[in-house]
Amino acid sequence: MMLNGQGADLSLLIWNSSISILVFSFVCYLATFRQTVLFTLTITLSLLVTVQFSFQPSFDSISIMGFSKLMLLLPLGLGVILGFGLFSESIQKRFLPLFTLYINFAVLANIFAMMFAPSGDTYRGVFSRITCFTLLIWLVQEMAKVNFQTTHMDSKMFLFRSSPLHWIYCHAAYRMALLSLPTFASIRFILLEPFSLIAMVVLYHWHNKRYPLYYYFGFADTIAVTTLTVLARYPVLPPFPSKGPYFPNLQEYQWDMVFLPIQFLVTGFALWAIFQNLSVKRSIPIENPSKLSAR
Template identity: 45%
Template sequence: MAFSPPHTTLEAYIDIPFNIWLSIILIIAYGCAIRNRGLLLLIVLGCSTTIVAFDKTSTVGEMTKTMCLLPLGLGSVLAFLVASRSFQTRFLSAFTTYVNFAVYGNIGMMVATPADGTLRGMCSKVACAALFIWIVQQGRRAGWRTIFLHDDLFVFTSVSKSWIFAHAIYRFVLLTLPCFGSGRRHRLLEVYSLTLTFALSSTSNLPFEYCFGMADTLVVPAVAGWSAIATTFNLIPRDAMKTPNNIGTSADACLGAMSLAVAMFACYKIASAPRRGSRVVNR
């Protein structure tokens, strides 16, 4: 009986060349985020300009999403961080409103992700709706004051540790949907996001949940930007596995059950949250 080499088996699930380079990119991004945010801002703007000028393969929707993540997402956060403290203090309220609109809007819009006739797709919609209500509840309890000033990092305070891990499970299932292609480039997204959150928390001595916003703001644009540049300039082989037909009925049901478990957990946290009173420490 013939056995496939481990490398070949892994390649069926993960785009190894893409993720090796992505790991290097994220290490550089982490170092710049801690020590030289101005340099990272220039890199982001340079990559965004390159993508706009040379990317002829992305659809209008894909290009719009990349620009929202890179210059408008990560770029705006870095621009705020490199500004003077007086500027940050003066415009903190406006920046907080901008961030809240982006965070809550992005999560809410994911409910519209096409299910493509899959059970896990329908269950993901339920999980997304529950997670959206849960994070909005946390923001409302904080009076929508979700950002506080920090010397080095973008600190989003109105998200709990339990929401972060529930969201990680939901997004892992979400990225298996047909509309995301084979998902081989994005399958380690949650590993990167949670690892970078831990690294930023350890470096800054801030609570783990306070660093998730900065970590995800680095990881998701890095994935989108590197994917666009790698495809535009043919830096690595294109992902030939466009249709995830390897996910059968049983796997679809299991992934759907995971999404429903996330939804039920989110509903429990929503129902058990204090109705009134002062803000509690996120857990």
């Protein structure tokens, strides 16, 4: 937490941002070149979190929700993706439909759950539910274009094929507004959107541009969300006392004035995309992965 009555602590912001960048860069490297190591670290951390939670003297709704979120992100999120990539190609082909069904459910359920994020008595918080709903419908349409066969594995690299770049950019703008709500009090998450987009480009290049850029967003976003959530739960404390300088935080109505126009634009574009998809009314043939890899 970097907010107090005086505003945001700039020194803490720089420290936490630096730590986040270093850790995230390391995780991206492992996700591309050392998936087995990252899978081992993910499962080990999951076990440590479970043991720590089990030995708590008392349980409340906040601790239970925090533990549940980490379990969804670590073993049931990043862990599942990495673990599936470690199987042989024959096993991957055999269980790909089941894996795809799991991923589709997880993606849609996560976005649907965001519709119920506390609004914090703000206009942007209320309107974010409308924006989220339009993005959800748009994504379902994109998934339907490939008959919900949305996933592919190539050299242990997880690829999600149904989030076009326009949707990714709209989702980034929507989530920036969402993360400005009082519920998300840590400024650490200010790095989430840059991390997701940069990691998408990095994975794309590290994977030798074998597939379209947007195929890498699902994996990149999973890495970004998981890394920042773990660092928010277990922060690396600075070796110096926190004494500022501080910069003032905006009032909630001021944040509304900043993000409501962005939400209007995102919602409008999402509605346009939805109606465009409805007007086309045709299925897009599923591309052959071997042809894509030749690009």
